[in-house]
Amino acid sequence: MKGLRLIFHQAHYDLKVFWRNPQSRFFTVAIPVMFLFIFVAVFGNNTTRVNGHRIHNSTYYVPYIAALGLISAAFGELTISIVTQRERGVLMRFRSAPAPTWVIIVSRVLLACMLAALLVLALILIGWLVFGVQLPGSTVPGVIVTTLVGAVSFCCLGLGLSTFIRSAESAPPVTNMLILPLLFISGIFFPNELLPHWLYHVASYFPVQHLGHSLVTAFAPETKGVGIVVKDLLWMVGWGILGLLIALRRFNWMPRRGS
Amino acid sequence: MSELAIAVHGLKKSYGSTEAVQGIDLEVKRGEVFTFLGPNGAGKTTTVEILEGFSKRNAGEVTVLGVDPWRAPREWRARIGLVPQRCELVPELTVREALTLYAGYYPAPRPVAETIELVGLAEQEKQRTGRLSGGQQRRLDVAIALVGDPDLIFLDEPTTGFDPQARRQAWDVIASLRTLGKTVFLTTHYMDEAERLADRVAVIAAGRIVASGTPQTLAQRNGAPTEIGFTLPNGVTVGDLPGGLAANVEVQNGSAARLRVHQPVAALNTLTSWALERSFSLPDLHVTRPSLEDVYLQLTREP
Numbered sequence: 001m002k003g004l005r006l007i008f009h010q011a012h013y014d015l016k017v018f019w020r021n022p023q024s025r026f027f028t029v030a031i032p033v034m035f036l037f038i039f040v041a042v043f044g045n046n047t048t049r050v051n052g053h054r055i056h057n058s059t060y061y062v063p064y065i066a067a068l069g070l071i072s073a074a075f076g077e078l079t080i081s082i083v084t085q086r087e088r089g090v091l092m093r094f095r096s097a098p099a100p101t102w103v104i105i106v107s108r109v110l111l112a113c114m115l116a117a118l119l120v121l122a123l124i125l126i127g128w129l130v131f132g133v134q135l136p137g138s139t140v141p142g143v144i145v146t147t148l149v150g151a152v153s154f155c156c157l158g159l160g161l162s163t164f165i166r167s168a169e170s171a172p173p174v175t176n177m178l179i180l181p182l183l184f185i186s187g188i189f190f191p192n193e194l195l196p197h198w199l200y201h202v203a204s205y206f207p208v209q210h211l212g213h214s215l216v217t218a219f220a221p222e223t224k225g226v227g228i229v230v231k232d233l234l235w236m237v238g239w240g241i242l243g244l245l246i247a248l249r250r251f252n253w254m255p256r257r258g259s
Numbered sequence: 260m261s262e263l264a265i266a267v268h269g270l271k272k273s274y275g276s277t278e279a280v281q282g283i284d285l286e287v288k289r290g291e292v293f294t295f296l297g298p299n300g301a302g303k304t305t306t307v308e309i310l311e312g313f314s315k316r317n318a319g320e321v322t323v324l325g326v327d328p329w330r331a332p333r334e335w336r337a338r339i340g341l342v343p344q345r346c347e348l349v350p351e352l353t354v355r356e357a358l359t360l361y362a363g364y365y366p367a368p369r370p371v372a373e374t375i376e377l378v379g380l381a382e383q384e385k386q387r388t389g390r391l392s393g394g395q396q397r398r399l400d401v402a403i404a405l406v407g408d409p410d411l412i413f414l415d416e417p418t419t420g421f422d423p424q425a426r427r428q429a430w431d432v433i434a435s436l437r438t439l440g441k442t443v444f445l446t447t448h449y450m451d452e453a454e455r456l457a458d459r460v461a462v463i464a465a466g467r468i469v470a471s472g473t474p475q476t477l478a479q480r481n482g483a484p485t486e487i488g489f490t491l492p493n494g495v496t497v498g499d500l501p502g503g504l505a506a507n508v509e510v511q512n513g514s515a516a517r518l519r520v521h522q523p524v525a526a527l528n529t530l531t532s533w534a535l536e537r538s539f540s541l542p543d544l545h546v547t548r549p550s551l552e553d554v555y556l557q558l559t560r561e562p
Binding site for chain 1: 311313333334335336337339341343347348349351352356360361363364365366387403407
């Protein structure tokens with residue numbers, strides 16, 4: 001199939017570009033790994049209550065930092081790279097070629113999802129090998145489904161957000177400004193039970209908390225069954241659809257600056 | 260197939276209340292280098308973006324390679340190449356990788372190595388595009404425009420901001436497009452660039468075409484005068500010159516005279532007869548035909 005061949009052609013080069021960009025490497029790959037080490041080293045021996053069970057903080061931080069990795073790959077990296085390339089005129093230049101334009105977007109989303117999935121896998125393996133955190137058993141489908149649904153949803157949100165950012169310079173600060181507060185109030189850095197109730201309530205309207213909760217449920221050894229939390233997934237999909245609708249309405253290939 | 264690569268009639272485009280292009284007509288023949296000359300803000304880029312199918316016109320008929328660019332199918336894109344004015348490449352890829360990436364989009368691309376050779380980047384093949392000099396980046400832009408093996412290439416101010424050496428190199432590349440049989444649509448605000456490269460020139464000012472033709476015919480039209488320059492002999496003033504000439508003479512630095520006339524043969528005869536009678540040697544006597552630059556400045560002068 002020609003479209004599929006083009007997507008792989010494009011994704012191959014997108015991956016090269018990602019890997020050769022030191023900022024992408026650091027913020028998307030190094031930061032989550034570093035945070036996993038720091039948080040488990042500092043708080044690993046305490047316990048936290050999740051879904052009514054007490055679990056070790058090392059078991060808690062593996063899925064939550066995996067959520068951080070997923071968000072920075074699917075949402076942060078995607079938004080920043082799309083805005084930067086749009087403003088540099090790279091997207092417009094791609095569009096001057098006879099390849100269908102959706103190839104470029106699908107390739108970028110595919111790459112972001114693949115990176116997100118690899119990061120989740122890598123963080124789980126580090127948790128297991130370095131900190132002796134138990135690997136999921138019956139809930140493996142839950143980990144896989146949650147990761148994929150989360151990655152696609154956050155990609156769609158990133159596509160939507162990219163249409164509001166006007167310059168390459170403002171892409172990283174705007175993205176971080178939106179995501180950092182949510183990370184803090186959604187259990188990524190410290191457990192939700194430490195939050196005042198109203199703040200926990202505010203966070204429950206945003207997708208980050210639902211990604212963290214569904215991943216920790218799929219990951220915790222006490223969870224019975226396949227570990228899929230349908231309610232959390234629906235929240236993420238809902239936000240993803242919103243992002244996608246915005247992107248479909250507002251997406252532009254041309255640089256915003258100048259005329 | 261039509262003789263014409265581009266045909267434009269009554270093209271208009273406005274942004275808000277600004278009329279960027281106010282009804283222009285253009286015809287570009289296959290295989291020629293056509294230059295669109297005009298000052299900044301005259302409507303060159305607006306026109307090019309319409310011809311490339313990136314922006315929509317308000318009125319007029321536009322045909323590029325036989326189709327309306329705004330409704331052109333994807334396959335049409337494979338037949339045009341473009342070097343936009345504001346454009347950066349993916350800085351993380353090497354020259355060869357960037358070209359291979361673009362070549363992959365086209366049904367019948369040119370060989371990558373050959374295209375790199377053509378624009379003279381063989382030595383930089385493995386360099387990241389972000390580390391190329393301005394001139395080298397522009398040549399890579401041209402290579403990317405060429406790699407799909409298009410019939411028609413748009414170059415929007417390809418040498419703006421170049422040092423003289425990089426300009427000469429870019430000109431060589433553009434001249435080589437002609438030998439490949441490509442049609443080239445070039446915009447520029449440099450007269451020497453148009454004079455050097457173009458088969459035909461159209462001059463645009465404030466959204467209208469004010470003149471068109473070959474660089475030579477353009478330079479001769481509009482009654483631009485020929486200039487005869489010489490140094491006034493010692494002790495001679497403008498008033499001493501023979502009748503009829505004095506009125507058209509301008510003197511700079513006391514003795515450098517410039518005579519602007521429409522009948523250069525007659526004026527030269529009068530001037531030299533007068534000088535022979537008085538045994539003046541008229542050092543530095545020279546005749547300059549009107550340049551495209553004179554005509555250009557005259558045509559694009561602000562009203």
